[in-house]
Amino acid sequence: MDIIIQTIGDGLVLGAFYSLIALGYTMVYGIIRLLNFAHGDFYMFGAFLGYTGLSFLTGGSIGSSLLGIGVVFFITIVVVGLVGMGVERVAYRPLLNAPRLSLLITALGVGLALEYGSMVAWGPNYVSYPVKLPTTGFTLLGANLTYSQIILVLVAAALMFALQKFIHGTAIGKAMRAISMDQTATSLMGVNIYRVIAITFFIGTALAASAGIMSAVYYGTINFMMGFIMGLKAFTAAVLGGIGNIKGAMLGGFMLGILETFGTMFMGGAWKDVLAFSILILFLIFKPTGILGKQVTERM
DSSP, rough: OOHHHHHHHHHHHHHHHHHHHHHHHHHHHHHOOOOOTHHOOOOHHHHHHHHHHHHHHHHSTTTHHHHHHHOOOOOOOOHHHHHHHHHIIIIIGGGSSHHHHHHHHHHHHHHHHHHHHHHHHSSSEEOOSOOOOOOOOOETEEEEEEEHHHHHHHHHHHHHHHHHHHHHHHHHHHHHHHHOOOHHHHTTHHHHOHHHHHHHHHHHHHHHHHHHHHHHHHHHOOOHHHHHHHHHHHHHHHHHHHHOOOHHHHHHHHHHHHHHHHHHHHHHHGGHHHHHHHHHHHHHHHHHTTOOHHHHHOOO
């Protein structure tokens, strides 16, 4: 029982990271039918910007405190969100009416630019984060759970709850849902679809950056390629839950995190990526719409 509880706890933390990144995938796909494979690199970019901010603050009075982490967290996700809006404006908007393959290739190019731009800026080696969360906690039925794990899951859940309220309780959220159904009709109703798409990119990349900072302070090290495999797994989570479905992305992320940690426990860490992508292949073959997704006429 203690091993099961421990594994579920670790899986929920990992699943929280997957869910936050998967939300960006599913939002962008729902709006413009783009599989934004550069999205995982915004997770990495957020982690590095957070590293820079915390490095500047570490010597100050609030550097290693929760207030310091909170300030850097907020500034970083805003900056990364603005960068995401800039990428949408420069790289994606001119191609919105182009074939989907052109957008997909552009997304791959943006991802490579972020990866190797970060390598030039921060170096190719692993970097130790200036702040790491404490490992104090409590014992539950023999399992050791830390307060940091609980805080990370609660912060991720709060961000997901806020997104859900935004999507279903604001005019911009209603416009996002309308564009996902019929972009042309929404435009004819007077909605500025380019503004809504830009806001979608801001939110999606900001959520990815939040996952990057949280994982960095949790695991303690970062490198310029960390977003590649994380982005692919978040895509797997989005497909698992139903890409284009907000609740599906949340569900898929937590499910994948728990399944991966159980797989690591039974098969070893070397097989965790094999397990994740095997799940992706099985779902694409037998249930391509995912758990909560609906059948649509156009599918990448």
